[in-house]
Amino acid sequence: MGDEPLPPDAGEDSKSENGENAPIYCICRKPDINCFMIGCDNCNEWFHGDCIRITEKMAKAIREWYCRECREKDPKLEIRYRHKKSRERDGNERDGSEPRDEGGGRKRPVPDPDLQRRAGSGTGVGAMLARGSASPHKSSPQPLVATPSQHHQQQQQIKRSARMCGECEACRRTEDCGHCDFCRDMKKFGGPNKIRQKCRLRQCQLRARESYKYFPSSLSPVTPSESLPRPRRPPPTQQPPQPSQKLGRIREDEGAVASSAVKEPPEATATPEPLSDEDLPLDPDLYQDFCAGAFDDHGLPWMSDTEESPFLDPALRKRAVKVKHVKRREKKSEKKKEERYKRHRQKQKHKDKWKHPERADVKDPASLPQCLGPGCVRAAQPGSKYCSDDCGMKLAANRIYEILPQRIQQWQQSPCIAEEHGKKLLERIRREQQSARTRLQEMERRFHELEAIILRAKQQAVREDEESNENDSDDTDLQIFCVSCGHPINPRVALRHMERCYAKYESQTSFGSMYPTRIEGATRLFCDVYNPQSKTYCKRLQVLCPEHSRDPKVPADEVCGCPLVRDVFELTGDFCRLPKRQCNRHYCWEKLRRAEVDLERVRVWYKLDELFEQERNVRTAMTNRAGLLALMLHQTIQHDPLTTDLRSSADR
Amino acid sequence: AGRERKGPETNIAAQSTHPSSANHSKEAPEKPNYALKLTLVGHTAAVSSVKFSPNGKWLASSSADKLIIIWGAYDGKYEKTLYGHNLEISDVAWSSDSSLLVSASDDKTLKIWDVRYGKRLKTLRGHRNYVFCCNFNPSSNLIISGSFDESVKIWEVKTGKCLKTLSAHSDPISAVQFNCNGSLIVSGSYDGLCRIWDAASGQCLKTLIDDDNPPVSFVKFSPNGKYILTATLNNTLKLWDYSRGRCLKTYTGHKNEKYCIFSSFSVTGGKWIVSGSEDNLVYIWNLQTKEIVQKLQGHTDVVISAACHPTENIIASAALENDKTIKLWMSNY
Numbered sequence A: 001m002g003d004e005p006l007p008p009d010a011g012e013d014s015k016s017e018n019g020e021n022a023p024i025y026c027i028c029r030k031p032d033i034n035c036f037m038i039g040c041d042n043c044n045e046w047f048h049g050d051c052i053r054i055t056e057k058m059a060k061a062i063r064e065w066y067c068r069e070c071r072e073k074d075p076k077l078e079i080r081y082r083h084k085k086s087r088e089r090d091g092n093e094r095d096g097s098e099p100r101d102e103g104g105g106r107k108r109p110v111p112d113p114d115l116q117r118r119a120g121s122g123t124g125v126g127a128m129l130a131r132g133s134a135s136p137h138k139s140s141p142q143p144l145v146a147t148p149s150q151h152h153q154q155q156q157q158i159k160r161s162a163r164m165c166g167e168c169e170a171c172r173r174t175e176d177c178g179h180c181d182f183c184r185d186m187k188k189f190g191g192p193n194k195i196r197q198k199c200r201l202r203q204c205q206l207r208a209r210e211s212y213k214y215f216p217s218s219l220s221p222v223t224p225s226e227s228l229p230r231p232r233r234p235p236p237t238q239q240p241p242q243p244s245q246k247l248g249r250i251r252e253d254e255g256a257v258a259s260s261a262v263k264e265p266p267e268a269t270a271t272p273e274p275l276s277d278e279d280l281p282l283d284p285d286l287y288q289d290f291c292a293g294a295f296d297d298h299g300l301p302w303m304s305d306t307e308e309s310p311f312l313d314p315a316l317r318k319r320a321v322k323v324k325h326v327k328r329r330e331k332k333s334e335k336k337k338e339e340r341y342k343r344h345r346q347k348q349k350h351k352d353k354w355k356h357p358e359r360a361d362v363k364d365p366a367s368l369p370q371c372l373g374p375g376c377v378r379a380a381q382p383g384s385k386y387c388s389d390d391c392g393m394k395l396a397a398n399r400i401y402e403i404l405p406q407r408i409q410q411w412q413q414s415p416c417i418a419e420e421h422g423k424k425l426l427e428r429i430r431r432e433q434q435s436a437r438t439r440l441q442e443m444e445r446r447f448h449e450l451e452a453i454i455l456r457a458k459q460q461a462v463r464e465d466e467e468s469n470e471n472d473s474d475d476t477d478l479q480i481f482c483v484s485c486g487h488p489i490n491p492r493v494a495l496r497h498m499e500r501c502y503a504k505y506e507s508q509t510s511f512g513s514m515y516p517t518r519i520e521g522a523t524r525l526f527c528d529v530y531n532p533q534s535k536t537y538c539k540r541l542q543v544l545c546p547e548h549s550r551d552p553k554v555p556a557d558e559v560c561g562c563p564l565v566r567d568v569f570e571l572t573g574d575f576c577r578l579p580k581r582q583c584n585r586h587y588c589w590e591k592l593r594r595a596e597v598d599l600e601r602v603r604v605w606y607k608l609d610e611l612f613e614q615e616r617n618v619r620t621a622m623t624n625r626a627g628l629l630a631l632m633l634h635q636t637i638q639h640d641p642l643t644t645d646l647r648s649s650a651d652r
Numbered sequence B: 001a002g003r004e005r006k007g008p009e010t011n012i013a014a015q016s017t018h019p020s021s022a023n024h025s026k027e028a029p030e031k032p033n034y035a036l037k038l039t040l041v042g043h044t045a046a047v048s049s050v051k052f053s054p055n056g057k058w059l060a061s062s063s064a065d066k067l068i069i070i071w072g073a074y075d076g077k078y079e080k081t082l083y084g085h086n087l088e089i090s091d092v093a094w095s096s097d098s099s100l101l102v103s104a105s106d107d108k109t110l111k112i113w114d115v116r117y118g119k120r121l122k123t124l125r126g127h128r129n130y131v132f133c134c135n136f137n138p139s140s141n142l143i144i145s146g147s148f149d150e151s152v153k154i155w156e157v158k159t160g161k162c163l164k165t166l167s168a169h170s171d172p173i174s175a176v177q178f179n180c181n182g183s184l185i186v187s188g189s190y191d192g193l194c195r196i197w198d199a200a201s202g203q204c205l206k207t208l209i210d211d212d213n214p215p216v217s218f219v220k221f222s223p224n225g226k227y228i229l230t231a232t233l234n235n236t237l238k239l240w241d242y243s244r245g246r247c248l249k250t251y252t253g254h255k256n257e258k259y260c261i262f263s264s265f266s267v268t269g270g271k272w273i274v275s276g277s278e279d280n281l282v283y284i285w286n287l288q289t290k291e292i293v294q295k296l297q298g299h300t301d302v303v304i305s306a307a308c309h310p311t312e313n314i315i316a317s318a319a320l321e322n323d324k325t326i327k328l329w330m331s332n333y
Helices: A056-060 A068-073 A084-092 A097-107 A113-119 A125-130 A148-156 A181-185 A243-251 A259-263 A284-293 A301-306 A314-333 A336-354 A389-413 A417-458 A468-477 A491-506 A589-625 A628-633
Strands: A037-039 A046-048 A062-064 A536-538 A563-566 A570-575 A635-638 B035-041 B047-052 B058-063 B068-072 B078-082 B089-094 B100-105 B109-114 B119-125 B131-136 B142-147 B152-156 B162-166 B173-178 B184-189 B194-198 B204-208 B216-221 B227-232 B236-241 B246-252 B263-266 B272-275 B281-286 B292-297 B303-308 B314-319 B325-330
Touching (some): A056 A062, A389 A628, A389 A635, A417 A589, A589 A628, A589 B078, B047 B314, B058 B325, B100 B131, B100 B142, B109 B131, B131 B173, B142 B173, B142 B184, B184 B216, B194 B227, B216 B263, B227 B263, B236 B272, B263 B303, B281 B303, B281 B314
Parallel strands (some): B089 B131, B173 B216
Antiparallel strands (some): A037 A046, A563 A570, A635 B035, B035 B325, B089 B100, B100 B109, B109 B119, B152 B162, B173 B184, B184 B194, B194 B204, B216 B227, B263 B272, B281 B292, B303 B314
């Protein structure tokens, strides 16, 4: 009624006191009538949609609307919304049908059980009368105006309709249980008549909407404070604005458990391990939001499935509308993709959740499924196949005893090609590990040798009068440019300078990894100095690291000690006797030689590491291939016992 | 030892009297003698696709139970399971070095897997609806995927980024493939068109269209890259010379009106066309004469996928929910 933007000539504001000709409206007291307006059904004042924040689309869903003032003055006035299907239908037949739905219905007395049974389609009579077209099948209003004789006739026939098969346990029930949430909402059981659905136990097991069917926790004993059962949205006062939180939660990837999801009834046995995506219980709040969000058209065709929101009373739905509003704004800031992906997953979850139907009646123990434990005659827990963990374990054990032996036999009937490859690989890896270890030992030996040489060299005495000094005197006019800094340098001191220069630049950069070195049996390899800024351990060779080790001061009488060679490779057995400070040829030879050995050792360790890794992989593959799980879950049936290997050439 | 037995009912038997005859006759035999050798049980929902690895050692199968299972190709033994998708998987494809797999799923993503370690390497996001088909290019640095959102996307393997999107068709895309040197792409769709694209530029080079346009359920290049095999939902398979746009051969006799059934060229022995069918059989036609040479019976539901081993005369076939098994058939030629 209130959503037609007709020029409100009739609803002229009688309160306007300025003498202008143009009538003024709304809380803003402006005469603008070119935008969308909505009229209060009580005071007949017109309000701009923008001023009271109701869009045309929202208004389409509203059947009766009262302005804030009227609602505050008279608490009985509530905004009434249309059911989606009724919206469409009302859109088509705006003229004729309304009086039949509303006028007659409201004046009707408390529904009598006969009528209820006849009307049957999953809505309480009250609900159906007040918004008759709310029921999914349109023929339901007809019986109301039927003559008594028709009524009697239908009582004898099997009542069948779109929401009643007429033959199941629920359809045959004649009385409401009085304890479920739907019953407690009925006027005859003292409820506010907001939900208006058939008794839970009378929801057809075949045809009723999944969400209307038997719901174990909905049969909790009535307490006055709790008009709505646990799984649904908590009473309005507790509704904190949570839309963004909930959205965030859904956005988490698989494996994340929503801790607040405990609100959901313990349909699945409470498992402590992280739930996979399908198992995440659908938060009822989110479900409501989701339903509310269904009023939007994001253009997603599958939304229409989930629009039924039977439990939303207008107050809640109003909030839901607001939430939708907020969500709309948020949507602009999210990526559209993200939202749709999330909604698709949400919808999948929703679908998956409701696919675990709670068909059994808790009141009737005979109809509960039996525990599947071997020899157990107790009833299974709701939502589980067993009465207790024990039974489950026993059945699993029996299953394994029965099936596993023949699977093992099947597996062993024919050689597994991959297994043989694996074994060969392991052989090869083993051999390579051997050779790597031998190399390592070799390296160690060289290491010790080197140390011995260095030590011996130190013990030599200095001899000043070496001829090597004079050999370089002819080269002084040549100029070499340093590799690092680029300055020209005397070739005599070139080596020394370049070493120092390089160290200077290198010490300014860090080179490390997060983990300290832990190798057994390795004496000195990596520098491993901790850098607190980058939280790394220096991974340069310790003997070489320019950042963390300074060259020790050379005392004046220390000898160079470098083993002299003839023709590059042949050791003469002699040592350079020059003082270390003066020797230009063999500048820091110990450092370089040590580094050489260390590098080789590091390489061998890396190789060993790699081989370990490979071995581990092959072993894991071998275990998993014919492990318990693999054997139980999979099977290879050989139809031709003679042909177990399909390769045509000789088996390799 | 089983290999040495002679097939009794074939025309080889006629030659077995010759003292020096080999098992294989000199002329190409008329019919293959595929026989059921192994049944692989393990999926808990309909199997959607089976593919042999290019090196012939493995068989990968994808299924509606969101898993990919790797089996040994020669002994049919279970090897490994790859977990990770959220929804049903529609297709799986191998890279040329048999070390990577790409899978296309209803959760709108593709995932790249390292087969050796069973690890997920990358997830390719970008499609806006179910991803239906996927393939590597011969150099395996690109992945091509077709989706229900009517587009074909080309992805880079190393980074996982979408390089190109071809708005290829006006209906869901049922099959995409690179040709043998990676220069061309063929795509088939429910709108009845089969299009050939230049891989480098993304230009559509040719559209193959038939008299009426039944939805194309599968397309594939021939191994030499000169022909295209298309399957349409009117129980027909056609072999096209795409450079001239002419249909050369038509293969019928099977039933294919509903599902996108994979078919394949068998070139290891005789030259056959192999396809699944909705009457639970695997059909084998002679490529040249177009007649049905063998029908393999054994499945109890629609045979959705049939693959041929790259070097041996082995066919793998997979069926839908009622059956959930993969069967391996072997022939002597």
